[in-house]
Amino acid sequence: MSIFGIFDIGRSALYANQLALNVVSNNIANVNTPGYNRQDVVMVSANPVQIRGDFVGRGVGDVDVVRHYDNFIFLQIIGQKHSYGLSDAMYDALSKIEQIFNEAQDLGLANVLSEYFNAWQDVATNPEGEAQRAALLEKAKALLQTAQQMESDIVETLEGVNDEIRDVITNINNLTAQIAEMNEKIVQVEAGLSQEEASYLRDQRDQLLTELGELVDFTWYEDSNGAVTILVAGKSLVNNDKSYNLTTAVDLEGNRHVYYGGDDITDFIKQGKLGGLIAVRSDISDNVLFGLRRMIASLIKETNIIHRGGYGLDGSTNNNFFGDLQIYYRVYSQAGYISSATITDLSSLTLDEYEIRFTSDTDYEVYDLQTGSMVASGTYTPGGNISFDGINVVIDGSPVQGDKFFISPLTGVIEDASVAITDTEKIAAASSLSDLPGDNTNALQLAQLSQQEIDALGSSTYEDYYNGLVSTVGIMSGSAYDSLIYDDNMLNELEMKRQEISGVSLDEEAVNLIMYQRAYEAAAKIIQVADELMETIINL
């Protein structure tokens, strides 16, 4: 082996250690880069040569840059992100709802509700008193105004949720587009290479996948070329270098739906922020909003029934205390329409919601959406009456099979609620015209409504029902918070596991820096020694 062999060894050492210094520097530079996986050099000694029976090394051969990466942990992180996104979105909305029902700070309906019933007792104690009557009207208005404020806050929260669904979908589309782009690059870079991966591109794509994972739950796999395919609700959002957008539209109820192509996939999205927003939206409207509306509707119904039976100081009777309940509807039909929807018998009103479904172009069935049972059915005649449970609906036009008509006494009940009585004389404290003005039995009955167990409220009193509503809100918000904390901790655990393998340690890199620097210096020394040897030979 010649002296030139020493030059070669020195050169390979300089090259390998300089590369290692590059990698170390890059690690240090990326110590705070999210999703960065630390890299390392793996050096392999070159094949030796046999000189006089002995094997002598020829320096550093292959130098590989490898990425410290655990695919299993990464999969777990994405899975945990799905559930973190879900809890995060749910807690965010529910904590706002909880604030609306925060009876701990005397926000909410409890105070005005008991003041309203107490005002009836004051009228009962002083049926002739103008002051007590005027106070009652004020308390009734305060009750409705509070309910209206609460409802509008809830509706506002729901609108916020719907807006967020739109924004999340925009983000998802951006991310899938970027992932498709990364796919293209990774496939190009890695084509023909057997071992080395496009580390930095993969780091970036992993980061995008992690972000996407928080927004929506998806299934995914990587093909042999290095491209990932992403499926949401079984529909492919990313396929090689192509991405496909989700779209969104608002339904009659104001709820935003998620579409892929022409398919509504809203109900199939179960996790991630999007899944959380969809779930929390129905939690809030089905439990909280529905409950509050039903309670107010029931109070209006029961109060009016009793009030109509009594007499005002002026001898008038059959007056509503609160503005009459109305029927609200939504039409899911092209050619059919509702020409009237009215309450025919207040006392038969269940305060449930209904759906009139056309089973053919000529036959309809009416379902109570709360009990699920069919309450009426018949053959359709345009302009004919469809009557059930104290409600009469007239459908006109040409509905066809599959058309639906949603009928509810609740939808606008709080928004439209009013105190119908303006003249205190018309407050019906008396049960009998001949016993005016001292007869207070009707007022007593209205005051005692507060203790009555109401059928429409699951046989509970107004106060108990409201208390239940507050508990429901507290439980929903509390469990969302617990999940959020759990998911956050789990995510942190996983991130720490990832860090154990892939995170940069400055101490470690400092050691490496010195180590490779020293090796580099020694390699330089090799060159110098070889040079001196050469000089010695030349000067012989």
Next chain:
Amino acid sequence: MRVSTFMIYNMLTRSLNSNLRELTKYSEMLSTGKKITKPSDDVSGMSKALNYKFNLDEVSQYMSNVDEATSYLSYTDTVMSTVADGLTRAREIAMEAANGTLSDVDREILAEEVDELVNNLLNLSNSKFGNRYIFSGYKTDTQAFDSNFNYQGNSGEIMVMIDRNATIAINIPGNEAFVTGGKTYFEILDDLKDALLSNDITTIQNSITEIDNALTQVSKIRADVGARLNTLENKKIALEDREYNLTVWLSNTQDADIAEVSNEIAKLEIALQTLKLAGAEAVSNTLLNFL
């Protein structure tokens, strides 16, 4: 276990955060004075507290009803006591005249006094509490008796709620309070007056019996009113008791124990201090310092 630089920072940030979160929670308790600051803090506690509050509102309404009823009935009692005085005086007059020894002039003077008593009684029967005639049954805007001694009210009893399932009548209809044996007290005294003027000894003697009956009736009414006032007083004590208990329960359920909270805050502050010291040490000490 390999420890990356991020792990050290992350651990520190998370510990600081969780400490500060706890500290905020207790500070909120301290500033609101409540250990439940939102329903999810303690759902069953919140539900209990809400129940206590509803009950407290209810109890305080019953208490105000009891006060109102007490004033009404006390006033009725005062009126009836004056009625008894009037009747007693009339009885004395009848007794004085019953032996027939009085002169015409004396009897005329007594008749005049009786006439005055009739007017007084009539006025008393038309007593008003606030703007309500108390002896007219439900007809509270109408005088109980007109000048011809006809009852214009009805027998309506005004009931007031003094508890969830308890009501009490706050009025006595005039046809009970001022009538005995089908005759109003005014008619009895009016007959006495006429008898005094005509020196009709038999009628005078009869009227003594009738006045006795009237006095008995007034006593019965007053006993009834007294019994109701007694019920009200007992009810008031019971309600006050309940109000006290509910207030205590409510406080136990929702109010923060300030001493305990302050103690927690002090502990957390020490932990936070220590954490900051240790953190500063961990973050600033790297190998690079020694190279």
